[in-house]
Amino acid sequence: MGFERVLLALVVAAALSPLSQSEGRLLRVRDALLRIEDVDGPVVPVLHQGATQLFLERGARHAKEARIDVVSVHAPEARRTVWSGARPFAWDVGDADADETPEVLVGLPRAGTGGELRLVSGASGAHLRVHSAENGHDRFGASLAFLGDVDGDGCADYAASAPQLAGRPIAGGWSVRDSSGTLGWVRVFSGADGKELWRTSGLADDQGFGSHVAALGDLDGDGSPDLLAQAHPGSDDPLVLLSGASGKVIAHVPHRGWWAGAAGDLDADGVPDLFLETGDSEGSERFGSPTFLSGRSRQPLFDLRGRPGQLWTSGEGSIAALGDLDGDGHDDVGLGLASAEALRLEPDGREVPCSGCVLVLSGRTHEVFLGVYGEPGTRAGLGMDLAALPDVSGDGHPDLVVTSWQHAYVFPGPGKR
Numbered sequence: 001m002g003f004e005r006v007l008l009a010l011v012v013a014a015a016l017s018p019l020s021q022s023e024g025r026l027l028r029v030r031d032a033l034l035r036i037e038d039v040d041g042p043v044v045p046v047l048h049q050g051a052t053q054l055f056l057e058r059g060a061r062h063a064k065e066a067r068i069d070v071v072s073v074h075a076p077e078a079r080r081t082v083w084s085g086a087r088p089f090a091w092d093v094g095d096a097d098a099d100e101t102p103e104v105l106v107g108l109p110r111a112g113t114g115g116e117l118r119l120v121s122g123a124s125g126a127h128l129r130v131h132s133a134e135n136g137h138d139r140f141g142a143s144l145a146f147l148g149d150v151d152g153d154g155c156a157d158y159a160a161s162a163p164q165l166a167g168r169p170i171a172g173g174w175s176v177r178d179s180s181g182t183l184g185w186v187r188v189f190s191g192a193d194g195k196e197l198w199r200t201s202g203l204a205d206d207q208g209f210g211s212h213v214a215a216l217g218d219l220d221g222d223g224s225p226d227l228l229a230q231a232h233p234g235s236d237d238p239l240v241l242l243s244g245a246s247g248k249v250i251a252h253v254p255h256r257g258w259w260a261g262a263a264g265d266l267d268a269d270g271v272p273d274l275f276l277e278t279g280d281s282e283g284s285e286r287f288g289s290p291t292f293l294s295g296r297s298r299q300p301l302f303d304l305r306g307r308p309g310q311l312w313t314s315g316e317g318s319i320a321a322l323g324d325l326d327g328d329g330h331d332d333v334g335l336g337l338a339s340a341e342a343l344r345l346e347p348d349g350r351e352v353p354c355s356g357c358v359l360v361l362s363g364r365t366h367e368v369f370l371g372v373y374g375e376p377g378t379r380a381g382l383g384m385d386l387a388a389l390p391d392v393s394g395d396g397h398p399d400l401v402v403t404s405w406q407h408a409y410v411f412p413g414p415g416k417r
């Protein structure tokens, strides 16, 4: 997506609904409670649920090597490296053995023969477990997610996919096809002992089933967290919602975009909701305003067409379920627009250049109630990733961590509004 286009569209979008006309709050980089310095590349924060430890992936964007550091927001100078080596294609954090110290699951679809999955101790960095691919073209570990406890033993379980993108020219060399089928698989493993709990495949060859998996929370009300699995846009069955307990299909969802994930319970009906990146009609340009869907009915709750955040794109930003940041009983959702360079949002209508931004939308009103903006002209890429953080500021309400190309910042949350 061209920069000029982002600029133009964001200016237009913001002018339609300026933050200054709502009860929203505007924060700048200088308002950060904490800035985690000296990071040498794009930073991806992952939080263990309820914890103030950040797991940060570091390393230059196109480098083959990367590392994952653990940083406590209460003592950011003390860092530990838990992963150092090949850049993870995918990774997530969860407590696989219920000892309250999270583990890191790392997906390496280029490793070994057909890819592998490694479970790494978040405490020591020790490699606790390796799952290997079954076929040379599996691309096993291309996507993964801690789901929560699907089998009721108290330990967080995890899903990993083998999208089997054989026969496609993909950089890195996964293009060898063999005769064992290319349906694509999603497999779920016990966190406690690594045993496979279930697996399910796509419906047809070569559709990239499992190209993305994501944890959603309990959709069908059986007490066990569920997940989504995507195939390629345009395939016969591009998005399915799967029972975490059994792998059975809860629903097939029409979807034309590349990305989907958890949004939290936006409409407060007790069922977690989800977002879909909307496919764009303009050929191969892959950007798409998110649409939010009810997890209960799978019908749209709202979208962002013509509004701030409409040009959110998975390629240049992030989207994150933030929980109920403002205490109104509805979960809220954050959009990171790392390539946004200008927004018209001052009360007098002045255009304020910034370098990336984050917009936090209310699940209740669907309006932006908190904006965080990068420093003008720095092209810092604020909004590469974001997550909610348990209270750091001391007001008893959750806060926010946002990353740029090179830093992680903790910002005060909105408090109870």
Ligand SMILES: [Ca+2]
Pocket: 148, 149, 150, 151, 152, 153, 154, 155, 156, 157, 190, 191, 192
């Ligand atoms: Ca379990």
Ligand SMILES: [Ca+2]
Pocket: 217, 218, 219, 220, 221, 222, 223, 224, 225, 226, 243, 244, 245
């Ligand atoms: Ca369930």
Ligand SMILES: [Ca+2]
Pocket: 264, 265, 266, 267, 268, 269, 270, 271, 272, 273, 294, 295, 296
């Ligand atoms: Ca809901």
Ligand SMILES: [Ca+2]
Pocket: 323, 324, 325, 326, 327, 328, 329, 330, 331, 332, 362, 363, 364
């Ligand atoms: Ca809320």
